[in-house]
Every structure is written in structure tokens, then in C-alpha cells.
Amino acid sequence: MINFKQEIAKQIAKASNLDEKELETYIEIPKDVKNGDYAFPCFRLAKELKKAPPQIANEIKDKLVINEIMIEKVEVLGGYLNFYINRQVLTKEVLAEMADNEKYGKSELGKGKTIIIEYSSPNIAKPFHIGHLRTTVIGATLYNIYKYLGYHTIGMNHLGDYGTQFGKLIEGYKRWGNEYNLEDNPIQELMKIYVRINDLCKEDETVLEACRENFRLLEQKDAYCVDLWERFKEVSLKEFQKVYDMLGIQFDSIIGESFYIDKMDKVYELLEQANVLQESEGAQIVNLEDKGLGVCMIKKSNGSSIYVTRDLAAIRYRAQTYDFDKCLYVVAYEQALHFKQLFEVAQYLDIPEKCKKGLRHVQYGMTRLSTGKMSTREGNVIKVEDLLTEAISRVEDVIKEKNPEMENPEVEGKKIGIGAIIFHNLANTIIKDQVFDWDNVLNFQGETGPYIQYTYVRTKSVLEKTGYLPKAEEIKVEKLLDEYSQAVIKLIYSFQDSLLQVTQKDEPSILARYLIDLAKAFSSFYNENKIITEDKELQDARVYLTYSVGKVLKIGASLLGIEMPNKM
Numbered sequence: 001m002i003n004f005k006q007e008i009a010k011q012i013a014k015a016s017n018l019d020e021k022e023l024e025t026y027i028e029i030p031k032d033v034k035n036g037d038y039a040f041p042c043f044r045l046a047k048e049l050k051k052a053p054p055q056i057a058n059e060i061k062d063k064l065v066i067n068e069i070m071i072e073k074v075e076v077l078g079g080y081l082n083f084y085i086n087r088q089v090l091t092k093e094v095l096a097e098m099a100d101n102e103k104y105g106k107s108e109l110g111k112g113k114t115i116i117i118e119y120s121s122p123n124i125a126k127p128f129h130i131g132h133l134r135t136t137v138i139g140a141t142l143y144n145i146y147k148y149l150g151y152h153t154i155g156m157n158h159l160g161d162y163g164t165q166f167g168k169l170i171e172g173y174k175r176w177g178n179e180y181n182l183e184d185n186p187i188q189e190l191m192k193i194y195v196r197i198n199d200l201c202k203e204d205e206t207v208l209e210a211c212r213e214n215f216r217l218l219e220q221k222d223a224y225c226v227d228l229w230e231r232f233k234e235v236s237l238k239e240f241q242k243v244y245d246m247l248g249i250q251f252d253s254i255i256g257e258s259f260y261i262d263k264m265d266k267v268y269e270l271l272e273q274a275n276v277l278q279e280s281e282g283a284q285i286v287n288l289e290d291k292g293l294g295v296c297m298i299k300k301s302n303g304s305s306i307y308v309t310r311d312l313a314a315i316r317y318r319a320q321t322y323d324f325d326k327c328l329y330v331v332a333y334e335q336a337l338h339f340k341q342l343f344e345v346a347q348y349l350d351i352p353e354k355c356k357k358g359l360r361h362v363q364y365g366m367t368r369l370s371t372g373k374m375s376t377r378e379g380n381v382i383k384v385e386d387l388l389t390e391a392i393s394r395v396e397d398v399i400k401e402k403n404p405e406m407e408n409p410e411v412e413g414k415k416i417g418i419g420a421i422i423f424h425n426l427a428n429t430i431i432k433d434q435v436f437d438w439d440n441v442l443n444f445q446g447e448t449g450p451y452i453q454y455t456y457v458r459t460k461s462v463l464e465k466t467g468y469l470p471k472a473e474e475i476k477v478e479k480l481l482d483e484y485s486q487a488v489i490k491l492i493y494s495f496q497d498s499l500l501q502v503t504q505k506d507e508p509s510i511l512a513r514y515l516i517d518l519a520k521a522f523s524s525f526y527n528e529n530k531i532i533t534e535d536k537e538l539q540d541a542r543v544y545l546t547y548s549v550g551k552v553l554k555i556g557a558s559l560l561g562i563e564m565p566n567k568m
């Protein structure tokens with residue numbers, strides 16, 4: 001498709017002798033179509049050129065040589081240059097691109113670039129909580145979008161399977177293992193053991209000592225301890241897998257922190273060589289105070305490794321294995337300091353410069369519950385599996401009431417319930433905290449997953465009613481020049497750009513927002529324009545546009561990990 005933005009940047013570059021790539025980033029899409037389809041603000045140039053923005057705008061305009069077929073007119077308004085593109089050309093472009101294209105918006109732009117996306121990363125023997133749900137959903141979306149844009153993408157799950165708490169769990173299990181059933185509800189049971197042994201440790205110093213000894217034995221690969229630990233891992237993973245299956249999530253690599261244990265000596269060695277390792281109260285640290293990042297502990301005084309050190313070893317491993325251009329960590333903002341320290345210390349590793357530069361913490365906010373209803377007795381830990389199951393059953397109830405004849409309420413209920421939860425996690429700027437409220441999440445008319453699905457189903461039923469799909473090449477573009485059709489066409493045109501923006505900012509909510517905008521634009525189009533009309537050419541054009549909206553909604557939703565129902 002013609003890239004109008006690029007074309008405009010190219011012409012401005014010629015008229016102003018400024019850098020085309022940079023200019024392109026300044027170009028905006030005006031909120032009000034009255035101000036054109038694209039706008040170039042001259043404010044940032046004012047300082048450099050020592051002129052008032054309106055003057056700059058006029059001077060550029062005088063020198064511009066525009067392609068009149070693509071761009072109808074250019075106007076100066078205040079400090080802006082407003083571009084009005086030719087709607088017939090735009091419409092033709094969109095229709096041609098849409099024709100027989102099941103992968104609309106796909107690109108090879110990322111070819112040759114490798115991106116690791118680390119997401120989910122729950123902890124063994126601990127609940128998969130609502131925060132893990134969020135990283136899972138955000139990470140999977142980023143994964144899908146990078147892949148769609150042609151990047152070589154690797155999805156990694158960095159399981160928390162190491163730490164001194166396993167010494168305690170082993171001790172607890174040794175004492176009371178046969179009282180607990182690890183088969184049905186492993187994590188809940190392991191948590192009970194953990195709480196019990198912890199209490200005992202507080203009372204009895206010798207028990208604590210035994211726990212420490214277990215951890216030491218585990219580190220030395222004692223068969224009994226390793227076996228038990230493997231078992232805890234296995235039952236936990238089985239439980240996590242249930243959630244992944246419900247969400248339709250997969251990983252290319254699942255590696256626990258324990259994998260890096262024998263890869264840490266090299267990290268100590270490199271830091272020593274770089275002369276940054278210091279001793280402090282028996283522990284080994286890197287002092288980052290001059291960077292305002294405090295002190296980063298690398299090795300405890302008793303010699304055991306820590307979280308950040310395993311992360312350092314993981315960075316080396318990833319650089320060696322994948323030679324990545326970017327490595328994204330989708331982790332809650334609570335760990336911001338950890339990642340700042342990690343990336344700072346990683347500068348001393350023996351990995352390529354591009355890997356060092358490509359490390360990025362993608363931070364997301366917390367999820368709070370609007371009511372106490374979902375919280376369990378032991379506090380605010382909600383089992384994600386229960387949450388998903390509840391979403392599905394709530395949707396099924398609504399379906400049974402609204403549409404009692406529906407054939408497979410369970411199948412559609414699952415897509416809608418899960419879709420609602422996924423969408424809710426992506427609907428707003430991810431760093432913001434969010435409130436979980438059932439009425440909001442499942443509202444078919446709100447800015448929700450079900451609303452997108454509902455709009456999709458509407459496009460389907462229009463096509464069913466008309467019973468045919470016209471050929472794209474036969475559509476008369478003149479029939480789609482009204483305001484409502486154009487609003488839809490412009491959005492369809494910008495689909496790929498919204499995907500690009502997601503990757504530029506690592507902000508999947510841009511796509512979620514886009515889908516809401518498209519669904520709303522379609523609703524207005526549908527309410528204002530009769531689709532079935534006497535004018536066959538007009539009808540064909542509108543049917544085709546309806547079909548196109550359905551297609552883009554479906555592709556977009558699937559990139560978010562949401563399946564479309566056939567009926568609602």
C-alpha cells in the first residue's frame with residue numbers, strides 16, 4: 001500500500017533539507033478530520049530555524065512539490081501543515097490490499113532481527129496469581145505482534161524454581177508429606193506445608209537449621225532432595241499448564257532459574273575482571289550508588305547465589321544462544337529497581353554491545369479487585385484458573401438467558417469469557433494499575449473484549465443476510481466516500497501502523513484501543529448507512545467494507561490472543 005506518511009515526509013524533507021526519517025516521526029494524525037488526514041507541526045523546528053512556526057509552515061508549503069494524485073491539498077493552519085489525501089486513492093489502496101489477503105497487515109519489516117520476550121515466569125510451589133496472568137497476556141500479545149511483523153521471536157518462560165524456600169519445603173514434606181495430597185491441588189497443598197514448616201522454624205531453631213541443610217544438599221545435588229524438588233516442579237507445572245491451555249498460550253522455551261546455577265562462576269569472574277566486585281560485610285556487591293541505583297548484591301555472605309545473579313547468567317546464555325537484538329522482560333513495575341540494577345551490571349558481561357543495548361523492562365501495573373467477592377479467605381490471592389472458570393460460567397449464564405437456542409453455549413462461552421479477561425488486561429496503558437470488576441469486564445456494550453466480538457458477529461450476520469461477497473476489484477470507490485465509510489477505511493488503512501506502534505513502544509494497549517475505535521467506527525457506519533439497498537453498487541461496496549471490518553477485527557483480536565465466536 002502507498003505509505004502516505006512516508007510520502008509526505010519525503011516531500012517535506014526535499015522542501016526543507018531536513019532528515020526524512022526524523023520528519024516522519026513528527027507527523028501526526030489530527031483528531032478532527034477537518035484538519036486533514038495528516039498534520040506536520042512546525043513547533044519543534046522553530047528553535048532550530050529561529051523562525052515562527054507559521055512562517056516555517058508557509059515556507060515549506062511554497063516549496064513543496066506534491067503528488068496531486070495522492071494528496072488533494074495542503075493547508076497551513078497556525079504552526080501546522082495539514083495534508084488532505086485523496087480519498088478515492090486511499091479507498092482503492094485499501095480494497096486492493098484487502099482482496100484475497102488472509103494476513104492483512106503482515107510484514108517482513110523485522111526480518112533479520114531477533115527478539116526475546118520473557119513473560120509469565122511464575123514461581124514453583126506458589127500460586128499463579130493475577131499479576132502472572134497479566135504478564136502472560138501482555139507477553140503473548142507482544143510475541144504475536146513482533147512475529148506478525150517479521151521478527152524472529154522467542155517466547156521464554158523464566159520459571160522461579162530456585163531459592164532457599166525449597167529447603168523448607170523439603171523439610172516439611174519429609175515430616176508430613178503423606179498427610180497432603182499433591183495430585184489434586186498441588187500448589188494449595190504445598191503452600192500449606194510451607195506455612196506449617198515456617199511456623200515450626202520460628203519456634204525451633206534446629207528445624208530452621210535442618211531446612212538450611214536441605215538447601216545445601218539440594219545445591220550439592222543430593223538425590224533425595226533433588227527428587228523431591230523435581231516432583232514439586234512437576235506438579236506445579238502441571239497446574240500452570242492448565243491456565244496456559246485455557247488461555248491458548250505457548251512458549252518456545254521454558255527454563256527455570258536453577259538452570260543457571262552452574263553458569264554463575266563465570267559471572268563472578270567477569271565482574272572481578274572488570275574490577276567492580278566489592279566485599280561488603282562478607283557479601284559480594286557491585287556499588288551503583290553513583291548512578292543512583294544503590295548497591296546490588298551479587299553473592300550472599302554464605303556463598304549462595306541470588307535472583308539477580310541468576311538473571312545475569314541468563315542474559316549471557318540468551319546472548320550466546322540467540323544473539324538477540326532485543327530482550328524484553330514483561331514484569332511488574334514493582335521490580336523496576338531490580339531490572340535497572342541488572343541492566344547496569346550486565347554492561348560488564350562479555351556479550352555483544354547490541355545485546356547490552358537491547359535489554360528492556362516492560363513494566364505493567366497492578367490489578368486490584370473492586371469488591372471483596374473474589375478474594376479468598378487467605379487474603380487476596382485469587383487462583384487464575386478459578387477466575388477464568390468463573391468468567392466462562394458467567395458468560396454462559398448470559399448466553400442462556402439472551403439466546404436460549406444457541407447450539408454450543410460452552411464453546412462460545414469459553415471464547416467470550418476468556419476473551420473478556422484477556423482484553424481487560426490490555427485495554428489500558430499497561431503501566432497503569434487497573435481495577436477488576438466483573439460488570440465492567442463482561443459488559444457487551446462497553447470498551448471490552450465482548451464488544452469487539454459482538455461487532456465481529458454483527459459483520460458476519462450482515463454477510464449471512466446478503467448471502468454473497470462481492471469482488472474487491474469490482475467495488476466502485478465513489479460509493480464509499482461518505483464520512484462514515486471513510487472513517488472506517490482510514491482505520492483499516494492504519495492497522496499495520498498501529499502494530500508498528502505497539503512494537504515501537506512495547507505497548508499492546510495501542511492495538512486494543514485500535515480495535516475499539518474500529519468497532520465504534522463500524523457501529524456508526526452501520527447505523528448511518530443502510531447496507532441492503534436498491535442501488536446494487538452501493539450495496540456491494542458496503543457489504544465489502546463490512547467484510548473487511550470483520551477480517552481486521554478477527555486478525556487484530558487473534559494477535560491479542562482472543563478467538564472470535566460464531567454467535568453471541
Ligand code: ARG
Pocket residue numbers: 118121122123158159160311329331
Ligand atoms: N518469578 C518472578 C516472580 O514471579 C518473576 C521473574 C521475572 N523475570 C526475571 N528474569 N527476573 O516475581
